Amino acid sequence: MASALPRSDGPLRFAILLSPVGVYGRERLLLGVARRLLELGHTVDILLPAPREVLGDGLPEGARFVCLDRWWMRVPGRRRRSKHRTYLSTPLVAGYLRKTRPDALLSGSIPPNLAALLARRMAGSATRVVLRQSNVIRIAGDARYGQVQRQLRDPVVRTLYRGADRVIAVSHGVADNVVAATGLPAARVCTVQAGVAEAVPTLARETPDHPWLAPGEPPVVLNVGRLVAQKDHATLLRAFARVRERREVRLIVLGPDGPARAELDALIAELGLSDCVDLAGFNANPYAFMARAGVFVLSSTFEGMPNALLEALACGCPVVSTDCPSGPREILDDGAYGRLVPMRDPAALAEAIEATLDERSDREALRARAAAFGVDRAVAGYVEALLEAAGAGRRPRD
DSSP states (O other): OOSSOOOOSSOOEEEEEOOTTOSOHHHHHHHHHHHHHHHTTOEEEEEESSOGGGGTTOSOTTOEEEEOOOGGGOOSSHHHHHHHHHHHTHHHHHHHHHHHOOSEEEEOSHHHHHHHHHHHHHHTOOOEEEEEEOSOOOOTTOGGGTTSOOOTTHHHHHHHHTTOSEEEESSHHHHHHHHHHHOOOGGGEEEOOOOBOTTHHHHHTSOOSOGGGSTTSOOEEEEEOOSSGGGOHHHHHHHHHHHHHHSOOEEEEESOOOTTHHHHHHHHHHTTOTTTEEEEEOOSOHHHHHTTOSEEEEOOSOOSSOHHHHHHHHTTOOEEEEOOSSSHHHHTTTTTTSEEEOTTOHHHHHHHHHHHHHSOOOHHHHHHHHHTTBHHHHHHHHHHHHHHHHHGGGSOOO
């Protein structure tokens, strides 16, 4: 993207629709975009289908909070609740668009993206809608995306996304996928690669709360990710078992439980790894683990722009990743900063893990690579895309 920001005739009003999940990496990025827009003299509304407390102290000074929370939107179960509340907020978003008429609305993941697009249709609004797309979409018959899980919402995504004024993809691979899956003109899709939060290096210096990472202990293989099929922890476990046959090593997986937990527990027992594998659950500071692990491994079958891989590099941790669509090849510069292996190949993954453990990695070079994906650069890219979209509101779309 060009470095100069598009000119506007005066202050603009922007709205940002967040998911009601709390303030994590994606939300911090979008709130950072809000802060930058406010600094430029624009007006920003933060829309959230949850009480304001969900944001903690994250609401930028000067932003207006628009609560879309209603009693009839409350559904049991955290993940179900966040998605369903977002979808159920659609008529409330439409009401906001009719009343407030912002120049542009930014949303950050598929549920709020669909809510934003449908709400604009319901409102008959001229507001420009800018979507952030962080993962690839399944395309039937396309071998590149054969590992991507089929979702009931896929046809809706393909149909509604064609109405987006801009789609901000988190990687070039995601951008190509969006164009192929939806038929959107490539001119309406741009890439703003994910950024590493400034706090990561500081948090990495903290002492991790795990005995396996104490000085003098055997090397640790580390993975960070929810226990779901997409992350393919089964292949990681089988690869780790091969490595374990030849050397003393341990595996820690950080991430919340998911539907694959029971299957993984059974596989750990079957492979005889109960004494050297810890599915340790969510940890608020995985960076302290990354800074002390022997190698970080991403075993996913698909991604968008995996933040955990970037964060591991930022912590100076050597990495191995599957060459999945999309993101790892871009982050690792075609393998220059970490080995890439085929998906679902335990032998290749084990070989790459061992080779990485055996070599002396240039940790400063890894940190420098991560620094190229700074969050300030990402915020600037989002602001530019929003200003371009809002400025195009008076002209026909591409």
